[in-house]
Amino acid sequence: MRDDDATGGRPVSTALAGSRWIRADLRARKAQAVLTVLAVAGIVAALITAATLLEDGTNPWRSLSAQTDGAHVWFYTGDSPEVALGGIDGVTRIAGPYRSAPVTVAQDGKREPAALRAMPETPARVAHPLVADGDWLDPAQPDGVVVERSFASSLRLGVGAPLTIIALSGERHTLYVRGIADTAEHGFYPEWTPGLAYVLPVTLDRIEPMLGRSEWVTGLRLADPEAAQVVSQRVVVMLEERLQRVYTWREVRGAMELDNRLLGTLLALFGVVGLVAAALALANAAGGRVLGQLRDLATLKSMGFTRGQVTLLLVVEHGALGLLGVALGAVAGWG
Known part of the structure; x- marks a missing residue:
C-alpha cells in the first residue's frame, strides 16, 4: 500500500491538482472568463437598476428624501x-x-x-x-x-x-x-x-x-x-x-405609494426574467468552455480524476465566475 493512500494523501493531492488546473484554465482562457463575468454582471446590474427605478416611480419618497x-x-x-x-x-x-x-x-x-x-x-x-x-x-x-x-x-x-x-x-x-x-x-x-x-x-x-x-x-x-x-x-x-x-x-x-400590487408583480417579473437570463448566459458560456476543454478533461481522467470530480471542478470554476459577476453587477447596480 502506498503511503499517500494510507494517510489519506490522495484526496489532498487531487484537490491540489484540481485547483491548479482551474487556475491554469482561467489563465489560458482569460477572454472567455472575463466575458462570462461581464455578461452576468450586466444582467444583474440591469435588474437592480430597473427595480430601483420602478420603485422610485411607484413611490418617490426615497429619492425625494435623499435630495x-x-x-x-x-x-x-x-x-x-x-x-x-x-x-x-x-x-x-x-x-x-x-x-x-x-x-x-x-x-x-x-x-x-x-x-x-x-x-x-x-x-x-x-x-x-x-x-x-x-x-x-x-x-x-x-x-x-x-x-x-x-x-x-x-x-x-x-x-x-x-x-x-x-x-x-x-x-x-x-x-x-x-x-x-x-x-x-x-x-x-x-x-x-x-x-x-x-x-x-x-x-x-x-x-x-x-x-x-x-x-x-x-x-x-x-x-x-x-x-x-x-x-x-x-x-x-x-x-x-x-x-x-x-x-x-x-x-x-x-x-x-401608488400601487404596491403593480410594484410587486413587476418586480417579480423582472426578477424571474433576470435570473433566467443570468442562468442561460452562464450555462451557455460554461457549455462553450467545456467543448473547448475536452482534451484537458481527458487528461484529468487519465490522472485519476473520476467523472464526479471532473464535474465538481467545472461547477466550482464556472460557479465562481458566476458569483463574481453577481457581486460586480450588484455593486454597479446599487451605485
Missing part, C-alpha cells in the same frame, strides 16, 4: 417649542420651527384648504423643499409664493399664476406663484390635506398677523431612521399638552 435631506419626524405645536430637542438621542439636525397658518385658496371658483408656511429666503440644509419649476422665495418679490407640486397640479397652477388667499379673518390677498416644489414631508394632495405653500415670514405676518391663529412646524432628522417611532414618543412626553400632532417618515412614504 431634500428630509426629516424623519415632524410635529406641530401651538407655539414655538422651547425644548432642547437636539438633546434627544439620535437627533442630528432640526428643521424649523416654522410658523404656519391655515388659509383658504380660491381658484377657478373652487375653495381648497391650505397651510401657508413661513420659510427663509435661504432654505435650511435639512428638509429643504426641492424647486422643480421656477425659483425659490425672494425678498424682492414679497408677494411671491412657492406651491407644493401636487397641490399646484390640483389647482392647475403654473409659474407666474395669481393665487387668491383668504385668511381666517376673511381678508383676501393675491399672491403670485414664483415656484413649484417637491417635498418629502408631505403626502400628495388631495389624499394628504391641507395643501402646502411657502411664503416669506413678512408675507405671512401680513396675511395672518395674529399668532394665536398659527401653529409651529418642526422637523427632526435622525441618525437612524428606524428609531423614528421611539423619538416621536419621546417628543410626545417632552411637549405634552403643547403638542398638536406628530408623524414620521413612514406615514409620508405610505401616503406616496
Whole structure:
C-alpha cells in the first residue's frame, strides 16, 4: 500500500491538482472568463437598476428624501417649542420651527384648504423643499409664493399664476406663484390635506398677523431612521399638552405609494426574467468552455480524476465566475 493512500494523501493531492488546473484554465482562457463575468454582471446590474427605478416611480419618497435631506419626524405645536430637542438621542439636525397658518385658496371658483408656511429666503440644509419649476422665495418679490407640486397640479397652477388667499379673518390677498416644489414631508394632495405653500415670514405676518391663529412646524432628522417611532414618543412626553400632532417618515412614504400590487408583480417579473437570463448566459458560456476543454478533461481522467470530480471542478470554476459577476453587477447596480 502506498503511503499517500494510507494517510489519506490522495484526496489532498487531487484537490491540489484540481485547483491548479482551474487556475491554469482561467489563465489560458482569460477572454472567455472575463466575458462570462461581464455578461452576468450586466444582467444583474440591469435588474437592480430597473427595480430601483420602478420603485422610485411607484413611490418617490426615497429619492425625494435623499435630495431634500428630509426629516424623519415632524410635529406641530401651538407655539414655538422651547425644548432642547437636539438633546434627544439620535437627533442630528432640526428643521424649523416654522410658523404656519391655515388659509383658504380660491381658484377657478373652487375653495381648497391650505397651510401657508413661513420659510427663509435661504432654505435650511435639512428638509429643504426641492424647486422643480421656477425659483425659490425672494425678498424682492414679497408677494411671491412657492406651491407644493401636487397641490399646484390640483389647482392647475403654473409659474407666474395669481393665487387668491383668504385668511381666517376673511381678508383676501393675491399672491403670485414664483415656484413649484417637491417635498418629502408631505403626502400628495388631495389624499394628504391641507395643501402646502411657502411664503416669506413678512408675507405671512401680513396675511395672518395674529399668532394665536398659527401653529409651529418642526422637523427632526435622525441618525437612524428606524428609531423614528421611539423619538416621536419621546417628543410626545417632552411637549405634552403643547403638542398638536406628530408623524414620521413612514406615514409620508405610505401616503406616496401608488400601487404596491403593480410594484410587486413587476418586480417579480423582472426578477424571474433576470435570473433566467443570468442562468442561460452562464450555462451557455460554461457549455462553450467545456467543448473547448475536452482534451484537458481527458487528461484529468487519465490522472485519476473520476467523472464526479471532473464535474465538481467545472461547477466550482464556472460557479465562481458566476458569483463574481453577481457581486460586480450588484455593486454597479446599487451605485
